[in-house]
Amino acid sequence: MPAIADVARLAGVSKATASRALSGRGYVAAETRRRVQAAAAQIGFIASPDAASLVTGRTKNVGVVIPFVNRWFFGEVLEGIERALLAAGYDLTLYNLAPVGPERDRVFDFFLARKRVDAVVAVGVDLTDREVAVIARREKPIIALGGTAPGAPRLAIDDHAAAALATEHLLRLGHTRIAHLAGAGAGAAARSVQGQRRAGFLQTMSEAGLAPRGGVESVVVESEMSLPGGYSAALQLLGHPGDRPTALFAASDEVAFGAMRAAERLGIPMPSDLSIIGIDGHEYAELFGLTTIEQYPGEQGRLAVEAVLHLLGEGDEADPLPASGAPLATRLVVRSSTTAAPR
Amino acid sequence: MPAIADVARLAGVSKATASRALSGRGYVAAETRRRVQAAAAQIGFIASPDAASLVTGRTKNVGVVIPFVNRWFFGEVLEGIERALLAAGYDLTLYNLAPVGPERDRVFDFFLARKRVDAVVAVGVDLTDREVAVIARREKPIIALGGTAPGAPRLAIDDHAAAALATEHLLRLGHTRIAHLAGAGAGAAARSVQGQRRAGFLQTMSEAGLAPRGGVESVVVESEMSLPGGYSAALQLLGHPGDRPTALFAASDEVAFGAMRAAERLGIPMPSDLSIIGIDGHEYAELFGLTTIEQYPGEQGRLAVEAVLHLLGEGDEADPLPASGAPLATRLVVRSSTTAAPR
DNA sequence: TGGTCAGCCGGAACCGGTTCCAGACTCCAC
DNA sequence: GTGGAGTCTGGAACCGGTTCCGGCTGACCA
Numbered sequence: 001m002p003a004i005a006d007v008a009r010l011a012g013v014s015k016a017t018a019s020r021a022l023s024g025r026g027y028v029a030a031e032t033r034r035r036v037q038a039a040a041a042q043i044g045f046i047a048s049p050d051a052a053s054l055v056t057g058r059t060k061n062v063g064v065v066i067p068f069v070n071r072w073f074f075g076e077v078l079e080g081i082e083r084a085l086l087a088a089g090y091d092l093t094l095y096n097l098a099p100v101g102p103e104r105d106r107v108f109d110f111f112l113a114r115k116r117v118d119a120v121v122a123v124g125v126d127l128t129d130r131e132v133a134v135i136a137r138r139e140k141p142i143i144a145l146g147g148t149a150p151g152a153p154r155l156a157i158d159d160h161a162a163a164a165l166a167t168e169h170l171l172r173l174g175h176t177r178i179a180h181l182a183g184a185g186a187g188a189a190a191r192s193v194q195g196q197r198r199a200g201f202l203q204t205m206s207e208a209g210l211a212p213r214g215g216v217e218s219v220v221v222e223s224e225m226s227l228p229g230g231y232s233a234a235l236q237l238l239g240h241p242g243d244r245p246t247a248l249f250a251a252s253d254e255v256a257f258g259a260m261r262a263a264e265r266l267g268i269p270m271p272s273d274l275s276i277i278g279i280d281g282h283e284y285a286e287l288f289g290l291t292t293i294e295q296y297p298g299e300q301g302r303l304a305v306e307a308v309l310h311l312l313g314e315g316d317e318a319d320p321l322p323a324s325g326a327p328l329a330t331r332l333v334v335r336s337s338t339t340a341a342p343r
Numbered sequence: 344m345p346a347i348a349d350v351a352r353l354a355g356v357s358k359a360t361a362s363r364a365l366s367g368r369g370y371v372a373a374e375t376r377r378r379v380q381a382a383a384a385q386i387g388f389i390a391s392p393d394a395a396s397l398v399t400g401r402t403k404n405v406g407v408v409i410p411f412v413n414r415w416f417f418g419e420v421l422e423g424i425e426r427a428l429l430a431a432g433y434d435l436t437l438y439n440l441a442p443v444g445p446e447r448d449r450v451f452d453f454f455l456a457r458k459r460v461d462a463v464v465a466v467g468v469d470l471t472d473r474e475v476a477v478i479a480r481r482e483k484p485i486i487a488l489g490g491t492a493p494g495a496p497r498l499a500i501d502d503h504a505a506a507a508l509a510t511e512h513l514l515r516l517g518h519t520r521i522a523h524l525a526g527a528g529a530g531a532a533a534r535s536v537q538g539q540r541r542a543g544f545l546q547t548m549s550e551a552g553l554a555p556r557g558g559v560e561s562v563v564v565e566s567e568m569s570l571p572g573g574y575s576a577a578l579q580l581l582g583h584p585g586d587r588p589t590a591l592f593a594a595s596d597e598v599a600f601g602a603m604r605a606a607e608r609l610g611i612p613m614p615s616d617l618s619i620i621g622i623d624g625h626e627y628a629e630l631f632g633l634t635t636i637e638q639y640p641g642e643q644g645r646l647a648v649e650a651v652l653h654l655l656g657e658g659d660e661a662d663p664l665p666a667s668g669a670p671l672a673t674r675l676v677v678r679s680s681t682t683a684a685p686r
Numbered sequence: 687t688g689g690t691c692a693g694c695c696g697g698a699a700c701c702g703g704t705t706c707c708a709g710a711c712t713c714c715a716c
Numbered sequence: 717g718t719g720g721a722g723t724c725t726g727g728a729a730c731c732g733g734t735t736c737c738g739g740c741t742g743a744c745c746a
Contacts, residue, residue: 001458001481003702014726019704026705027724048458050393050402051702055731059393061436069425070418070626078412082439086446091459093404094437096425103429115344115391116434138344227627261630283413284570287604346732357696362734369735370694394732398701 002043011039022047053115061091062308063117065107067099067124071225072254072282073297077123077145080301088309093117097125108134119308122149123301126192141311145304148191153311155304158327159193162293163200165332166249166277169291171208174341175247175275178205181233181259183225183251187216194225197251197279219245223255230258238266238274246341247275253282253292260288260337275338281331289336300328345386354382365390396458404434405651406460408450410442410467414568415597415625416640420466420488423644431652436460440468451477462651465492466644469535484654488647491534496654498647501670502536505636506543508675509592509620512634514551517684518590518618521548524576524602526568526594530559537568540594540622562588566598573601581609581617589684590618596625596635603631603680618681624674632679643671 008018013036020026021036028036039045053059064081068074078094085092093116095107108131112120119141127142127149135142142152170178180201183194190199198220205211205219212219223233230250238244250256256278260270268274278285281294351361356379363369364379371379382388396402407424411417421437428435436459438450451474455463462484470485470492478485485495513521523544526537533542541563548554548562555562566576573593581587593599599621603613611617621628624637 004704005702015703016705016727017725020725023704027722029724032724046453046456048397048702050397050458051731052704053731054391054393054397054702054733055704057731069412069421070415072413075413075418078437079439082412082437086438086450086454089453091454092437094421094425094435095429096422107429110389110432111429111434113389115393228630231630258630287571287574287601347734348732358733359697359735360695363695366734370692372694375694391732394701395734396701397703397732398734400701 002045004045004047006043007036007040007045010043011036057115058312059091059116059118060089061093061117062305063093063095063112063120065095065097065112065120065122065125067097069094069096073252073280073295074124076297077301077304080298081121081123081305082301083298084302084305088305088314090118090309099125113138118312119143121145121304121308122147122152123304124193126189127152141308143304143307143311145300146193153307155300155307155328156193157295157330159196160200160203161327162279162295162330163197163249164204165330166279166293167201167204169277169332169334169338170247170249170275171204171210173247173275173338175245176210176341177243177245178210178219178247178249179237179245180220181223181230181237181248181250181255182220183255184222184229186220186222186251194251201249223251223258225252225255227254227258227261230255231262232258234259234262235266238263238268244268244274246273247338248277250276250278253278253280253285253290256290256292256337257282257284257288260290271337271339273342275341277338281333285333286335291335291338292333294331294333296329303328345388347388347390349386350379350383350388353386354379400458401655402434402459402461403432404436404460405648406436406438406455406463408438408440408455408463408465408468410440412437412439416595416623416638417467419640420644420647423641424464424466424648425644426641427645427648431648431657433461433652442468456481461655462486464488464647464651465490465495466647467536469532470495484651486647486650486654488643489536496650498643498650498671499536500638500673502539503543503546504670505622505638505673506540506592507547508673509622509636510544510547512620512675512677512681513590513592513618514547514553516590516618516681518588519553519684520586520588521553521562521590521592522580522588523563524566524573524580524591524593524598525563526598527565527572529563529565529594537594544592566594566601568595568598570597570601570604573598574605575601577602577605578609581606581611587611587617589616590681591620593619593621596621596623596628596633599633599635599680600625600627600631603633614680614682616685618684620681624676628676629678634678634681635676637674637676639672646671 004018005015008015018036021028021033066074082092113134120135121143124146126147129150132149142149144152144154146156182198186194186198189195221233221237223229248259250259256276263274278292285292347361348358351358361379364371364376409417425435456477463478464486467489469490472493475492485492487495487497489499525541529537529541532538564576564580566572591602599619606617621635628635
């Protein structure tokens with residue numbers, strides 16, 4: 001493997017000049033630069049990022065911690081992040097993190113504590129103070145996308161508002177018996193995505209004078225944030241023909257798909273007897289006619305990278321942190337899965 | 344950030360001894376090792392992998408190139424790979440690669456040509472000779488999972504046999520008018536996954552004396568390997584009530600789901616008038632009652648990592664390359680989407 | 687008693703870049 | 717002519733580890 005010393009020798013200059021010529025930092029005569037570049041190309045020299053990062057402290061590599069790659073939302077985010085990082089010449093090191101477990105500690109205490117990444121993007125995880133501290137001690141910026149990281153910049157949609165919007169859509173259609181398929185843990189973790197969506201739903205219902213009789217349990221069922229999760233939760237919820245809701249607000253489109261499947265199996269005609277709305281704007285939503293609150297995870301990933309690069313001092317220092325503070329975009333898209341309440 | 348020199352000073356030994364004590368290579372007295380480890384723990388020393396890899400040439404990092412992360416198969420593979428690498432103390436650098444495009448050259452010529460990864464796992468891509476050469480020149484092993492890489496070890500199911508198995512299942516049920524929803528490009532790239540499945544289907548049909556009248560086009564329709572892809576391909580295929588097939592072999596479960604959706608929309612009763620079989624063993628297959636040829640992508644990812652680690656000389660050198668040569672496991676799982684042909 | 691050798695440790699070189707610093711040279715202003 | 721700023725270059729230090737090599741010790745054996 002050719003090293004920079006070989007390039008320097010071939011071009012008849014010192015290592016220092018060769019380095020300057022190739023990196024573009026410092027004074028180098030145009031003609032010298034040309035000669036060095038030609039020499040590098042001739043022997044196929046490619047700089048070792050390890051050697052460079054050893055002295056500069058920059059690795060040109062960002063870590064992404066993400067709980068799933070196979071849920072639609074997370075997959076899209078990951079693709080968006082990857083595309084943006086690649087374009088900026090950065091590598092992406094993936095840490096696929098089960099929400100809780102021994103591996104999680106290992107990732108933070110071993111993998112992320114080393115100096116292998118310049119920054120961390122945490123997608124859909126709620127980081128503990130300790131975890132944030134591990135990374136902050138290394139003076140590496142963190143960006144939270146979706147989840148939360150105490151003290152770190154956060155990019156997210158307004159989940160509370162999105163849930164309110166979905167609920168209002170059903171209310172406007174005349175529904176009064178509306179149930180919510182909440183993400184698992186929504187009741188426990190108030191600040192989580194699931195918790196916010198649940199809270200947005202409950203508040204909107206109660207503002208409409210539709211506070212649940214018989215407790216919250218009667219209209220909120222928790223489900224895994226997946227299609228099978230939605231399926232079994234919906235089966236449970238719709239199993240009793242007597243007091244069946246006329247509309248369902250699912251915490252994600254995948255949950256909504258599961259609910260649609262369950263309703264189908266139970267022989268409940270849709271949307272005449274049951275309206276369903278989700279959140280996400282899933283790739284399949286159009287095909288299944290699902291009304292949903294769209295969000296744009298690929299774009300969100302891109303924005304997260306933009307923010308990270310900004311914190312790393314790439315690009316124009318003067319620019320403000322992009323999209324800081326303001327919640328990310330959402331949009332209500334009405335399709336055939338929701339209709340006026342039956343009389 | 345504490346360096347190893349700080350640890351050495353605190354423990355009252357030389358850098359060399361500190362390094363030996365912490366890495367476990369070479370002679371170090373038990374008592375000395377204990378002292379060094381205590382010193383390291385006390386000041387929170389964590390070795391910089393960059394510095395180590397600079398001299399050892401090993402990065403403890405493997406690159407994964409993968410065309411999608413958001414198709415079920417690929418997501419599962421990625422999770423399997425990540426889990427296994429993490430357990431072995433390796434990092435995973437992700438290169439999400441559009442099947443073709445300028446980014447692809449950039450990944451190979453810039454990112455992978457550097458010395459940042461010890462090995463490459465190529466999932467579901469067909470690498471060109473040139474691309475393999477770029478990596479081989481750096482003496483880094485490549486493992487192909489699913490796709491192909493000329494000259495590199497390959498892990499894959501026998502796609503031809505899997506397709507034959509699926510087709511035979513339909514034949515045994517008495518179907519004679521069977522169509523195949525092939526993956527895009529199946530006709531062009533014979534060695535690709537889609538091509539092999541298509542070939543397995545055609546050969547089995549022809550061996551059963553069911554060579555297509557009116558050309559292959561009459562019974563093979565190409566579709567994107569996704570749910571919407573299967574949907575539109577199936578709409579096209581099932582649109583003419585006259586000569587409609589009684590059974591469909593879809594190149595993947597996601598395609599099959601799309602076809603099921605299309606049949607539903609067209610009002611074709613399933614499975615009485617239309618049997619559908621897929622390939623994959625998708626997470627949702629059970630819920631939708633889809634008969635399929637299961638494969639185990641998570642496990643496949645694990646096996647790929649095992650092979651990579653073997654090539655890198657980790658673990659027992661003596662062991663043979665795991666699962667080399669033999670095709671990976673598949674299994675026919677019969678559910679409600681396939682039934683006897685209507686008379 | 688002397689020699690061999692395993693165990694243990696430290697000095698120094700080294701990996702492959704980047705950057706500091708000093709020196710040389712040019713150009714221009716005073 | 718002198719001074720200074722600006723441009724260009726090379727030597728050497730440096731980043732943070734690993735490893736080679738040689739020296740020292742003590743046990744064991746002839």
